[in-house]
Amino acid sequence: MSDPWTDAWAEAEASCPVSALIFETIELQHPAFLQDGIVIPLRFVLDVEPRTFGIEDGALFDAGEMVEFTPIAFEADMPTFSEGQLPQCRVRVDNVARELMPYLEAAVLVRADMKVLHRQYREDDLSEPAYGPVEYMLRAVKVSGSTVEGTASFADLTNWKFPSRVYTRKEFTSLASA
Incomplete structure (x- = not known):
């Protein structure tokens, strides 16, 4: 997977009007x-x-719907990209509310990866993300007091099939039959 923070992303970030705020969001998904x-x-x-x-x-x-995001203090570093390693970053959520702890405790009991989706929204258009979602898998999660911290990385790229798109005759009618 290529670096999602490309020159095009940097240009879009720089071209955002100064008067428009950028809202950073994360979405946690777990069974x-x-x-x-x-x-x-x-x-x-x-x-x-x-x-x-x-x-x-x-x-x-909630595809295509307007939904409410809860305010919380978090930080997520930009992923590091180095040869021979999956890109990864640190995600930290501070002041974890009492309402969130039961979900985290339940997640410990179910063996499954936790997905983290990062999105950015511009204040002048909240109807859809201006950037994202970029999906990570959260691993090595530690809870310390009211802080939750973990390492987020892209899904295991070595197990992705390549090419990932399946070309079918229904979608591409000019494909020859076998």
Whole structure:
């Protein structure tokens, strides 16, 4: 997988009007995050008040809908890219609310990877992400007091099939039959 923070991303970031705020968000997904028996995502915005943002079409949860993100303090480094290693970064969530701890405790009991989706929204268009989502797998999670910290990396690239797109006659009618 190539570096998602390309020159095009840097140009788009630099061309954002100074008057438009950028909202950083993360979404946590895990099969143990249940509410009334239904799997839910946990969505957070780096802000001091709740914000409502649009979720992109094709998302696993609430595709095409406007949903509320909970304000929480978090930080996520830009992924490091080095030869022979999967890109990874550190994700830290501070002041984890009492409402979040039961979800994290439930996640410990279910053997599954936790997905982290990073999105950026521009204040002048909250209907869909201006950038993202970029999906990571969160591993090596540590809880210390009210802080949760882990290492996020892209999914195991060595196990992805290549090419990842399946070309079918239904989609590409000019393909010859075998």
